[in-house]
Amino acid sequence: MAQALKAIKGMNDILPPDSARWEWLEDKVRTLMARYGYANIRTPIVEPTALFVRGLGEVTDIVEKEMYSFEDRMNGDQLTLRPENTAGVVRAVAEHSLLYDGGKRVYYMGPMFRHERPQRGRYRQFHQIGAEALGFAGPDVDAELILMCRSLWRDIGLSDVRLELNSLGQPEERRAHRQALIAYFERHRDQLDTDAQRRLHSNPLRILDTKNPAMQSLVEAAPKLMDFLGEASLKHLDAVKAVLDANGLSYRINPRLVRGMDYYNLTVFEWVTDRLGSQGTVCGGGRYDYLIEQIGGKPAPAVGWALGVERVLELLKELGVQPDTPAPHAYAVIPQAGALPRALQLIEGLRAAGVSVLMHAAGKEGPGSMKSQFKKADASGARFALVFGEDELAQGQVAVKALRDAQQPQVLRPLDDPAAWAAELLDA
Structure with a gap:
């Protein structure tokens, strides 16, 4: 392997x-x-x-x-x-x-x-x-x-x-400062590290940006550009x-x-x-x-x-600042594989109306139990579960269950016109 x-x-x-x-x-x-x-x-x-x-x-x-x-x-x-x-x-x-x-x-x-x-x-x-x-x-x-x-x-x-x-x-001011820096660091060459010695004549201004603690007092006493x-x-x-x-x-x-x-x-x-x-x-x-x-x-x-x-x-x-992380408006709970075509038709209608819907994805063994699907719906952070149960589909409806408010009653909404009630999910 x-x-x-x-x-x-x-x-x-x-x-x-x-x-x-x-x-x-x-x-x-x-x-x-x-x-x-x-x-x-x-x-x-x-x-x-x-x-x-x-x-x-x-x-x-x-x-x-x-x-x-x-x-x-x-x-x-x-x-x-x-x-x-x-x-x-x-x-x-x-x-x-x-x-x-x-x-x-x-x-x-x-x-x-x-x-x-x-x-x-x-x-x-x-x-x-x-x-x-x-x-x-x-x-x-x-x-x-x-x-x-x-x-x-x-x-x-x-x-x-x-x-x-x-x-x-400006460049001419930096040139005058540069000459002063070179003269100053030449007088203290024995205190310069390898990088500073290499830059002494090519770019002495960069010596001032050194992170070497041993050179800090030397740098502090160097000529200041502001004076030029x-x-x-x-x-x-x-x-x-x-x-x-x-x-x-x-x-x-x-x-x-x-x-x-x-x-x-x-x-x-x-x-x-x-x-x-x-x-x-x-x-x-x-x-x-x-x-x-x-x-x-x-x-x-x-x-x-x-x-x-x-x-x-x-x-x-x-600092402990926690950015808002987006969660879907709804999670689609699909108990039976046969419900998938009609469920996806509704889900796509809601998405076209601006509602974010996370669809439960079935595994090789099928869609999984209602309990496991609701557990994933809750973990997703979604505010609502869209439940495509057998009885609801037979009536041309989907059950809309609030996941964050136990007091809010479950309601039924029509499958054939999701745009008419999409705002309920967006505004909640």
């Missing part, structure tokens, strides 16, 4: 009933995005490797260590399973000239892939929900996107997350803060917040929690005004965020 195949480590099956939590969150997001005027965009899971090398930066952890990249056996193209989706959205916007008539607001949902050690809230296949506003330069859109996150947290009952905010300024920001960058940040203040949203300025991709400028932010261990970032994003041009499109500003679905659902579970 062949050994049973299993899923790849870090790439998880999402099974019922847990999948209902995912659908619940996705429905909440779709409703939220409609309120804010964001349209859905869907991009390929596989993209040219050059898109991420050019967009994310050659010396980022994602590009250096984490991407699933391979050569197309048909034509030799270098391809990559997307490790994030902002670059893909930007590629699509540039390729199809979506900004020809003005800015666009879009959102996406889907799987991403990074080759790393699986741990709680961090998997090789993980899922993100993201929102991107492209073609808008003002700080008002930055603030609106942050407020959108708060609206989502409220909609799903998520608490115990806090907002951290920073500005990365010019008047325009500071004004942009102040405008974002003013909107957040006016809306009563508290935040902390974190001068060490740099994010993991090279494409950011000006506003960057993260929503973080202490409840998920080292994987504390639930959602993050910021402005990336140069990325569209960087990958070959016409220059245009942009800003966005992405949240980790697994982390959000894990945090909801940690």
